[in-house]
Amino acid sequence: MFIAGIERDRLYAPLLLSLMGFRPAEVVGLRWTDLDLKLATLEMVNTRTIIGNVQVLEKDAKTAAGERVLPLPGPVLDALKKFRARRAREKVAAGEGYTESGYVVVDPLGVPRNTRHLREHAYRLMRELEMRQVRLYDARHSCLSYLANNGVPDHILAAWAGHTNARFTKRKYVHVDVEDMRAAATAWDGFHGGDQKGPM
Structure with a gap:
């Protein structure tokens, strides 16, 4: 619902x-050169x-x-290609007022955005879509849980997350909810003869 609802948003x-x-x-x-x-x-x-919601610290990846x-x-x-084209149009429109920083996430004048800006932007969209507020960092948990529950091997999952230890990735980020276990319930139907008619 969130993805469908933000498709026309500038920061899609x-x-x-x-x-x-x-x-x-x-x-x-992230920079365009990346x-x-x-x-x-x-x-x-x-x-x-x-x-402290004030100072931006730029550094290499965490590990x-x-x-x-x-x-x-x-x-x-596809979304990144469209965003790059939009950025090019914004640069022309802004003329000398445009800041060329090289970052992907910038405002219409090219000024880099920070994590607070991105978070507040996402929260505003969630409110507009009448969805409950979810931290952007929690999307990391949801993504990794989805990948794990859909058969992505542990070592690939850890590499995707940027971790050295696959066990850490699964312990901290992979969560199983009731819908994820639906296939197990279906399998159990066969185990106890659920396809048979009448009491056993």
């Missing part, structure tokens, strides 16, 4: 990156963290494993 592409399981600091730290839209890959090497190259899903790739 960056928000899709959040829903891919990236940390908010990774999303706002993207290869021809090969459909993204290199995660830079973060921008805000301290060596955090520096990773990931393939871009089709919808995310």
